[in-house]
Amino acid sequence: MDLSSAASPTTHHSQPSHIASRLRRILLPIMAVAMVMLALECIVFNMPFWRTLGASTDTNAVHNALGSGLTRSSDGMLTVTDPTNAYLELTADGTSDFLRIDTVDAATISSVRDKTLRQSHSQGDTELAMPSSTVHVRVDIGDTTGRMQSISPSSTRSHYVKAVGAGLVRVWIQEERGAVIPVSDARANVKVPFAFNWIRVGVMALLSALVALWRPGSRLWRIELNPASVRQRLAFAAVMAIPAIALGWSIIAQIIYASPMVFHTAGGYTYDYDQYAHVADSLIAGRPWLDLDVPSELAQAEQPYDVPTRLKLLSDGVSPIYWDYAFHDGHWYSYFGVVPAAVLFAPYRLITGRMLSTGAAEQFLMLLFIIFFSMLMIRTIHRVMPRTSLAAASLTTVSGLLGAQTGYLVYRTNFYQVPFAASLALTSLGLWFWLGAETSARPVLSVDRWRAGDTAPLSLPRLAAGALCIAANFGCRPTFTLAALLAFPLFWPQIRAVIGELRHHRISVAKALRAPLAMLVPAIAVVAPLMAWNHARFGSLFNFGNAYQFTVSDMTRYTTPMADMPSSIWYYLFLPLRFVPQFPWLAISPAPMPVWGYYEVMVGALFTATPVMLLAVLLPYMNNLEMHGLRPWLIGCPMLACGLIVFDAYVGGLGWRYSADFGWLFALASIPATLWLVNGREPSHSLAGANDAASGDGIAHVTPWRWLMRWTVLLLTLFTLSIAVLSCFVLARDDALINNNPTVWHDVASWFSLL
Numbered sequence: 142m143d144l145s146s147a148a149s150p151t152t153h154h155s156q157p158s159h160i161a162s163r164l165r166r167i168l169l170p171i172m173a174v175a176m177v178m179l180a181l182e183c184i185v186f187n188m189p190f191w192r193t194l195g196a197s198t199d200t201n202a203v204h205n206a207l208g209s210g211l212t213r214s215s216d217g218m219l220t221v222t223d224p225t226n227a228y229l230e231l232t233a234d235g236t237s238d239f240l241r242i243d244t245v246d247a248a249t250i251s252s253v254r255d256k257t258l259r260q261s262h263s264q265g266d267t268e269l270a271m272p273s274s275t276v277h278v279r280v281d282i283g284d285t286t287g288r289m290q291s292i293s294p295s296s297t298r299s300h301y302v303k304a305v306g307a308g309l310v311r312v313w314i315q316e317e318r319g320a321v322i323p324v325s326d327a328r329a330n331v332k333v334p335f336a337f338n339w340i341r342v343g344v345m346a347l348l349s350a351l352v353a354l355w356r357p358g359s360r361l362w363r364i365e366l367n368p369a370s371v372r373q374r375l376a377f378a379a380v381m382a383i384p385a386i387a388l389g390w391s392i393i394a395q396i397i398y399a400s401p402m403v404f405h406t407a408g409g410y411t412y413d414y415d416q417y418a419h420v421a422d423s424l425i426a427g428r429p430w431l432d433l434d435v436p437s438e439l440a441q442a443e444q445p446y447d448v449p450t451r452l453k454l455l456s457d458g459v460s461p462i463y464w465d466y467a468f469h470d471g472h473w474y475s476y477f478g479v480v481p482a483a484v485l486f487a488p489y490r491l492i493t494g495r496m497l498s499t500g501a502a503e504q505f506l507m508l509l510f511i512i513f514f515s516m517l518m519i520r521t522i523h524r525v526m527p528r529t530s531l532a533a534a535s536l537t538t539v540s541g542l543l544g545a546q547t548g549y550l551v552y553r554t555n556f557y558q559v560p561f562a563a564s565l566a567l568t569s570l571g572l573w574f575w576l577g578a579e580t581s582a583r584p585v586l587s588v589d590r591w592r593a594g595d596t597a598p599l600s601l602p603r604l605a606a607g608a609l610c611i612a613a614n615f616g617c618r619p620t621f622t623l624a625a626l627l628a629f630p631l632f633w634p635q636i637r638a639v640i641g642e643l644r645h646h647r648i649s650v651a652k653a654l655r656a657p658l659a660m661l662v663p664a665i666a667v668v669a670p671l672m673a674w675n676h677a678r679f680g681s682l683f684n685f686g687n688a689y690q691f692t693v694s695d696m697t698r699y700t701t702p703m704a705d706m707p708s709s710i711w712y713y714l715f716l717p718l719r720f721v722p723q724f725p726w727l728a729i730s731p732a733p734m735p736v737w738g739y740y741e742v743m744v745g746a747l748f749t750a751t752p753v754m755l756l757a758v759l760l761p762y763m764n765n766l767e768m769h770g771l772r773p774w775l776i777g778c779p780m781l782a783c784g785l786i787v788f789d790a791y792v793g794g795l796g797w798r799y800s801a802d803f804g805w806l807f808a809l810a811s812i813p814a815t816l817w818l819v820n821g822r823e824p825s826h827s828l829a830g831a832n833d834a835a836s837g838d839g840i841a842h843v844t845p846w847r848w849l850m851r852w853t854v855l856l857l858t859l860f861t862l863s864i865a866v867l868s869c870f871v872l873a874r875d876d877a878l879i880n881n882n883p884t885v886w887h888d889v890a891s892w893f894s895l896l
Contacts, residue, residue: 166724170353178345184336189239189895196237196332201750203556205229205326210313215251217245218272219314219322227314229255233282234328235307239895242278242302242312245323246296253321268406271322274883279313279621282306288723289315289893291879294323296887301333301895311730333895341892345848354532357843357851358503361532369525370466373531377519383514388551390506395554399498402555410691411461416475421486424479429678430472434461440471446695467686474678476686477556479671480616481506485551500554510659513543514568514805520576521809525683525775526816527766532851534838538817540858541808544747544754546801553798553876561801564618571610572624575631578603591656593648594638601659616671619685620785620802627781628660630773693739701791702736709740709790715802716746718864724890725870732795740795744868747804753854753862756818757810766813775810782806818850832838 184191204213210226211219234242250272261269274294280287280302292299304310311326314320354361365374401415413419421433426432438459444450445468455462467474481502490499518538543702545565550558575707578596584590592598614621629636635656642648672682679686688697701709712732719730727741748755757779768775782803789799816863843851870878870886879886 145267145412159787168865174349174353178342179859181345182342186338186341186892187335192236193239193332197330198332199234199330200328201231203326205231205312208311211322216249216327218249218253218303219269219324221316221318221320221322221408222442223315224316226581227310227316228251229314229324229327231310231312231329233304233307233310233326237332238303239301239331239333240280240304240310240312240327240329242276242292242300242327243325244276244292244300245272245325250323252295253323264407266405266407269317270321272321273316273881274325275887276322278302278348279315280304281311281313283308290723290889291887293883293887295884296891297585298336298891299893299894301331301886301891303813303895304329311544312895329801332339338892346571348859352855355536355851355855355858357848357855359532361535362530362851365535366519366523366529366531368519377515379514384508384511388504392504392508395498395501395504399496399501402499405461408455408457408458412464413466414499415496416477416557417461417482417486417499417502417559418490420475420477420479420482421490421497424483424487425490429674430474431466433463433466433473435468435471435472435473436460436462437469445690446691446697448693448695462691465690465692467689468691469679469686469689472687474689476690478560478563478617478619478685479674480613481559482501483616489522499556499559502564503554503556504551506559506566507547508800509566510545510550510562510569511542513566513573514542517569518542518808518812520573521771521775521812522816523815525773526820527769528814529820533816533819534820536854536858537812540751540753540815540854540861541805541811542752542856543861543865544808544811545805546798548862548868550801552818552869553628555876560618561798564614564621565801566619567613567617568624572605572627574603574607574610575628578607578632591659592654593635593642593653594629596634596638597631599635599656601656604659605663607692608660609663609667609847612667615668616674618802620788623781623785625664625776627774628778631771632656634770668679680751685881699739699796701738702734704735706787706790706793708732708734709795710786711796712740712743712746713786713790713803714746714748716743716749718745718749724893725867725872727864727867729871729873735793738794742873743795743797743799743800744871744874745864747800747807748863750803750868753857754804754807754811756814757807759814760810763813763817766817766837767853768813774811778806778810782810819847819854821847 196675206229207219208226208228208230209211210221210223211228212222213219231240241282253272257269257271259813261267272294275291276292276293277289279289282304283306285306287304290302292302302312310327310329314322314324316322321783332828403411406414412434419433423429423431435452436459438454438457439445439462441516442454451462455726468644469477479539485505486497489495493529518541519534522534549560550565573739578599580603581598583599586599588599591601591604608625611625613624614624639648639653639656643650675684675686676682678684679689715730716730719728720726720729727744730745731884734740734742760776760779760872785803785806789796789802793799868874870889873877
C-alpha cells in the first residue's frame with residue numbers, strides 16, 4: 142500500500158516532465174536557427190552599416206562636376222550627349238567604402254514620362270527617349286577602374302555603390318547617346334543605413350524549414366504516405382494553400398491594375414498581347430475572325446507572309462501590322478487554341494464587361510496545374526511504392542513540379558504561356574482520373590464499373606472524365622493530345638483481356654465497347670466543335686493557322702534546318718548552365734547552331750537545370766523494382782517525351798517554353814528511381830527500405846549509403862529550386878525582370894552587392 146501511494150506522485154509528475162522534454166527538443170533547434178538568421182540579417186547583411194559608422198559624410202558641393210558628355214536639364218535629369226565623356230566627378234576622403242547616387246524624385250520622373258508619351262503620340266508614335274528605369278554606372282577611383290553595375294531610381298538600397306579608396310572619383314554613366322538619366326548627383330563618404338528586410342528573413346526561414354522537413358532524420362521519414370487519410374488530405378490542402386495565396390495575390394493585383402497590352406512605334410510592328418481577350422470578343426460576337434483593323438495595303442499585298450514585303454510596308458508607314466497574329470483572307474486570327482478563351486476570357490467579359498488580364502488567366506491555370514500535377518504525382522508514387530514516407534513523396538513531388546517547368550511558367554505570364562498552362566492542367570487532371578480508374582471503391586451505380594476477364598474493374602466515369610480533359614488539349618496545346626497514347630500501356634491488361642474475351646465469345650460486343658465508348662464519346666464531343674472552329678477559319682479541320690503567323694520568318698515555308706536538329710535536341714536536354722561571379726550568378730547559356738534557325742535563349746536544359754529528372758533514364762534498367770503494373774505506362778512517358786522533343790525541334794526550333802511539352806513526362810518517369818534512391822527496394826515492415834532497416838521504426842538505423850542518397854536528392858532539389866528562382870533574375874532573357882520590374886530586381890540584388 143505504501144509502495145503504490147509512493148509511486149503515484151512519480152507517475153503524476155512524469156507526464157508534465159515528458160511534455161517539457163518534448164517542447165525543449167522542438168523549441169531549442171527552432172531558437173538556434175532563429176538566432177542564426179537574426180545574426181545573418183543584422184550583422185552579415187548589414188555589414189555596410191557597421192563599416193560606415195565612422196564615415197565623415199563630407200561633400201564637395203551641391204552638384205557634382207559633369208563631364209562634357211552629360212548635360213543637366215531644368216528638371217534635374219541628365220542627358221547623355223557623348224558616352225565617352227559621360228561622367229560625374231567628385232572626391233572621396235576614404236572614410237567610407239561606399240558612395241550614394243541620388244536620383245530625381247519619383248513625381249518628377251513620372252511627370253517627364255507622361256509628357257514624353259504625349260509627345261510621342263502627337264508625332265505618330267515616334268520613339269522618344271524616356272527616363273531610364275535602370276541606369277548602368279561604373280565607379281573609378283584614382284587609377285582604379287571599377288566594374289559596371291546598375292541602379293534603379295525606385296530602389297533606394299541600390300543607390301549605394303561600393304567604392305573603396307580615396308581621391309578623385311568618377312561615376313561613369315554607361316548608357317547610349319540620347320539616354321535620359323534620372324540621376325542628380327553622387328555623394329561620397331556616406332553612411333549606409335541599417336535595413337532589416339523581412340522578405341530576406343522569410344527566404345532564410347523557408348530554406349531552413351525545407352531542410353528541417355526533408356533532412357534524413359526528420360519525422361516526415363517516419364510517417365507513411367496514405368492518400369486515404371483525412372489528416373493527410375487536410376495537410377495537402379494546407380500546403381496547396383501556399384501557392385494559392387501567393388498566386389491569388391498576384392492574380393487579383395493583375396486584374397485590378399490590368400490595362401490593354403498594346404505597343405507600337407512608328408515604322409514597326411504592333412504588339413498586342415491580349416490575343417485571348419480578342420478571341421473571346423469574337424466568340425461573343427459570333428464570328429471566327431478578330432475585330433482588328435487590317436490596312437488596305439496589307440490586304441492587297443500579293444505575298445504578305447514574305448518578310449521583305451512586310452518590312453517594306455512597315456517602312457512606308459503601313460499600320461497596324463500585328464506581330465505573331467495569323468493573317469488569312471483579309472482578317473486577323475489567333476492561331477492559339479480557343480478553349481482558354483471560351484472557358485475563361487469570354488465568361489469574364491460577359492460577367493464583368495471587362496477584358497481579362499492574360500497574366501491573371503495564365504497564373505490561374507498554373508495554380509490548377511500545381512494542384513492537379515501534385516495529385517497525379519502522389520497517386521503515381523502511391524501506386525509505384527504503396528509504402529513510402531511523406532518525406533520521400535513530398536520531395537519527389539516538388540522535384541517533379543520543378544522539372545515540369547513550373548518556375549518558368551509561373552514567372553512568364555504572357556499569352557504564349559496560356560496554352561501550355563491550360564494543357565498541363567488538363568492533362569494532369571485527365572491522367573489523374575485515368576490512374577484512379579482501377580478502383581475497388583463502391584460505385585454509385587453498378588453500371589459505373591466495367592471489367593474484362595480477371596483484370597481489375599475500371600470506373601467508367603473516371604475513364605470519361607480523363608478522356609474529356611485530354612481531348613480538350615486539342616483546343617489548347619494540341620501536342621498534349623498525344624498523352625492519350627498513354628492509355629494503351631496503362632490499360633493494356635484490360636485491352637488484352639477484352640480481346641481474348643471477344644475471341645472466345647465470352648463477352649458481348651456491346652459490353653466490350655462500353656469502356657472504349659466511355660472514352661471516345663466525350664473526346665469526340667470536345668474535338669468535333671474544335672475541328673469545326675478550325676474549318677470555319679481556315680477551311681481545314683486540322684489547320685490551326687500557325688503557318689499564317691507574322692513572325693521572324695515566312696512560316697508558310699519555314700522548317701528547322703535539318704543540320705540544326707541534333708543541336709536543338711541536345712540543347713533541350715543538356716545545354717549547360719553558365720555561372721557568373723555577380724548577381725544573379727547565372728547567365729544565358731549560348732546555344733550556337735550550324736545554320737540560322739529560330740531559338741529562344743535559355744539558362745540551361747532539362748537535365749542540367751533539373752538534374753533529378755536525369756533519373757528517368759534509369760527506368761528501363763530497373764527490372765527488379767516492383768512497380769505494381771505501372772512499369773509499361775512509366776516507360777511510355779519518356780518515349781512520348783522523346784517524340785515531342787524531336788517534333789518541337791523540327792517545327793518550333795529551340796524554345797525555353799517548349800520544354801513544358803515534355804518536362805512533366807520525365808518528371809513522372811523519374812519517380813521510381815527517386816523513390817529507390819531514398820527508400821531502397823519496396824519496404825516490407827520498415828519505411829527505411831527492405832535492405833536498409835535495422836530496426837522496426839524505419840529511421841533509427843538507415844544505412845550510411847541511404848542516408849547519403851537522401852541528402853543528395855534533397856540538395857539537388859534545393860539546387861533546382863535555386864536555379865528556378867535565379868533564372869527569373871537573369872539578364873538578357875526575353876522577359877528580363879530588370880526591364881519588367883527593375884525595383885524588385887535591384888532590391889534583391891542589393892542584398893548581395895553591398896557585402
